[in-house]
Every structure is written in structure tokens, then in C-alpha cells.
Amino acid sequence: MKKVVIGVSLVLLLLFLGACNNETKLNNALTEVQLTDREKFLLSATSDQSFVFDFHADSKYKQISVWVDQYEFGKLVGEKIIHLTMDIEENGTLIFSTFENIGEEENVKFNISVKSNNASGGNSRTHVERMTNQSTRGSNPLEEIPINGNVVLATISKSNGNGMSSLSSEFYTDLDNRLGEISNYDVVYVLKSEFLK
Helix, strand or coil: CHHHHHHHHHHHHHHHHHHCCCCCCCCCEEEECCCCHHHHHHHHHHCCEEEEEEEECCCCCCEEEEEEEEEECCEEEEEEEEEEEEECCCEEEEEEEEEEEECCCEEEEEEEEEEECCEEEEEEEEEEECCCCEEEEEECCCCCEECCCCEEEEEEEEECCCCCCCCCHHHHHCHHHCHHHHCCCCEEEEEEEEEEC
């Protein structure tokens, strides 16, 4: 267990250092980081799914809040099943990753990490879910994601159905009116963020 914690810490450190090269062009926006093959490999050693975003918020924003909501068949059943709020200083990087441990029941470990200048924070939680046999993932397709209000950053969808498809780009910008897209999926985890003044 100690080796896993050290390994995860090293991967996160390397990703934070590598993400410094990916500058967000627009003030008050998030950008999904285009990872190098090496960064993808390092993340895959410690996680099954991962999303990395850089952000730049002007000085009026003092905190970032990042969380995951859980939906089943299009209905919200778990609000903020993992959550992290921390102080920020304009630029930073956030990482969301999952690791699945399949046994008699499926356990999913969620990790959220944020680094902003000299401060960093993280939260992990193991969540028990029903077994599924299909999954798909997606992220907000906007090149520059404005940080106004609650922002949908990424999704992980799971199902035992007869196939799955990617969620529309509108799902990420108008979640409340697009829940029909996930009404046939057993579970959908939605990564969200909000910047606080």
C-alpha cells in the first residue's frame, strides 16, 4: 500500500511539472491538457481513467471547488460523492482519476488533486458500485472552458445495456436539459468545478 501511495505521488508530481508547459490562453478558463505519451503511461500505471485540466483565474477568484456527482438512469442519486475545495492563486492544474478494483462487488477509487502555485491538495474516496460490463468516457469539448458557475468537465458512463455512445457536446454545457442522454445508463459520474470569489 505504501508503494502505491508513493507511486501515485510521483505520477502526480510529474504531471504537475509537465502541465506547467500547457498555458491556458484565456483568462478565467480551464483547458484540458493534451498529455504526452509518457504522461499517459505514468497515469495508466496508477489509474484506469484520468482527466487533467489547467486553469487560469484572475485574482478575484480565491478558491476552486471540484466534485463528482453520481447519476443513475438519468437521475441524481449522489451529490458530491467526492469533493475538494482549496485556495488558489490564479494558475493551476487539476487531476481527476479513478482506479477500479473488481471483486465480488466493484470498488472504484476516486482521486481529485489540485495544484496552484505553491499550494496543493487532494482527496480520495472508495465508492462501491454495481457491476457493469461497458463504459465510456468524455470531456467538455470546448477548447477554453469558461469558469462561470458550475462547470461540467468530464464524465464516466457505465452500463449493462446493448451498447453505449458518447455524450453530446451540449451535455457538457446544458446538463440539466440533457439528462435524457444518460437515462439508459446504469451510472454516470460527472466531474464538476466551480471557482469561488
